Amino acid sequence: MGDSFGDFAIFKQPAIIRLSYHKRTGKCVSVDTKVIRMDEQHIDREMLLEAGDIIKAGGLVAFPTETVYGLGGDALNPASSRKIYEAKGRPSDNPLIVHIADLEALDAIVREVPPEAEKLAEAFWPGPLTMILHKSDLVPYETTGGLDTVAVRMPVHKVAREFIRAAGGYVAAPSANRSGRPSPTVAKYVAEDMDGRIEMIIDGGDVEIGLESTIVDLTVPEPMILRPGYITKKMLEEVLSRVEEDCTLMRADSGQAPKAPGMKYRHYAPKGDLTIISGAEEAVIEYINEQLERQRLAGKKTGVIGTDKTIGKYHADVCKSAGNREKENTIAKELYRILREFDDESVEVIYSEAFDASGIGQAIMNRLLKAAGHKVIEIK
Numbered sequence: 001m002g003d004s005f006g007d008f009a010i011f012k013q014p015a016i017i018r019l020s021y022h023k024r025t026g027k028c029v030s031v032d033t034k035v036i037r038m039d040e041q042h043i044d045r046e047m048l049l050e051a052g053d054i055i056k057a058g059g060l061v062a063f064p065t066e067t068v069y070g071l072g073g074d075a076l077n078p079a080s081s082r083k084i085y086e087a088k089g090r091p092s093d094n095p096l097i098v099h100i101a102d103l104e105a106l107d108a109i110v111r112e113v114p115p116e117a118e119k120l121a122e123a124f125w126p127g128p129l130t131m132i133l134h135k136s137d138l139v140p141y142e143t144t145g146g147l148d149t150v151a152v153r154m155p156v157h158k159v160a161r162e163f164i165r166a167a168g169g170y171v172a173a174p175s176a177n178r179s180g181r182p183s184p185t186v187a188k189y190v191a192e193d194m195d196g197r198i199e200m201i202i203d204g205g206d207v208e209i210g211l212e213s214t215i216v217d218l219t220v221p222e223p224m225i226l227r228p229g230y231i232t233k234k235m236l237e238e239v240l241s242r243v244e245e246d247c248t249l250m251r252a253d254s255g256q257a258p259k260a261p262g263m264k265y266r267h268y269a270p271k272g273d274l275t276i277i278s279g280a281e282e283a284v285i286e287y288i289n290e291q292l293e294r295q296r297l298a299g300k301k302t303g304v305i306g307t308d309k310t311i312g313k314y315h316a317d318v319c320k321s322a323g324n325r326e327k328e329n330t331i332a333k334e335l336y337r338i339l340r341e342f343d344d345e346s347v348e349v350i351y352s353e354a355f356d357a358s359g360i361g362q363a364i365m366n367r368l369l370k371a372a373g374h375k376v377i378e379i380k
Contacts, residue, residue: 052166064204
């Protein structure tokens with residue numbers, strides 16, 4: 001029997017858009033991506049039901065959360081998870097996070113809910129915390145990257161939670177970007193990477209946090225942070241007393257392979273060559289300006305990531321402030337947008353100041369290090 005295709009129709013003014021799928025492989029043949037807009041104050045439930053129907057039919061929908069935009073598919077459908085990997089260009093051994101909207105949904109997808117998970121859920125759910133637990137048979141290995149564990153999170157974003165409910169309660173969702181690129185914090189960058197690859201984008205405006213969720217592994221003897229985020233080690237230890245950290249968080253090669261979603265491969269990278277410069281403020285400024293002049297003479301378009309205090313001292317083609325060092329939340333929110341804007345402006349060489357690697361600063365430096373391929377120059 002020859003190959004056959006099925007059709008799924010979405011109505012978008014003024015025309016009907018048809019999405020074709022290969023029935024045997026489940027691969028998308030051609031997609032016209034629909035964009036709908038809503039925010040937490042103006043939730044369009046009819047449109048969310050349409051988005052939920054796309055997920056139930058095996059399609060993909062990008063949606064806003066408080067951290068970054070997620071690329072959602074049916075977490076319990078192996079074919080949907082395969083489509084997520086295909087749309088992102090992501091290796092299939094990199095686990096996906098299962099998003100739920102209600103605590104009761106957790107019981108069906110994990111073998112057990114340990115006391116530590118109950119405490120963390122009470123303290124931080126809904127919110128930017130992902131917990132790794134032993135999966136139940138309901139969750140396919142395609143979703144977990146072949147592991148017997150599953151990463152689960154309950155976002156606080158109202159649009160995200162209503163969408164998850166409309167989609168059946170279990171949405172697998174990595175960040176809604178092509179693998180390796182900076183995660184999107186606004187819908188236009190989702191469209192830049194995913195237009196033509198997925199069925200729908202829910203545009204909810206700017207995200208609140210700007211960095212992916214903290215990931216804690218609860219399947220090991222001591223709870224362990226596998227990815228830093230807004231929920232810091234100090235915050236976790238106020239609930240669990242003792243929390244370990246994966247030794248790969250701030251190192252390029254620790255001899256261990258990270259198992260957390262989004263941490264096994266290079267991520268967050270702009271197209272330009274990024275280097276982090278660490279040291280005393282004035283020495284860093286002097287060194288970066290020397291390098292900028294050298295790159296200018298070589299004909300390269302240059303960029304700098306600094307702070308409100310220092311950005312006026314640089315002589316790059318494009319200078320961008322990540323904010324105030326005293327307000328690290330603002331730096332976290334701006335980082336991915338800045339990296340994307342350098343791409344928009346065709347910047348070829350980028351230098352960034354280093355940031356304090358404590359609190360949420362650890363998450364900022366973790367992402368920056370991965371974006372730079374751990375290329376750091378220490379100025380003495």
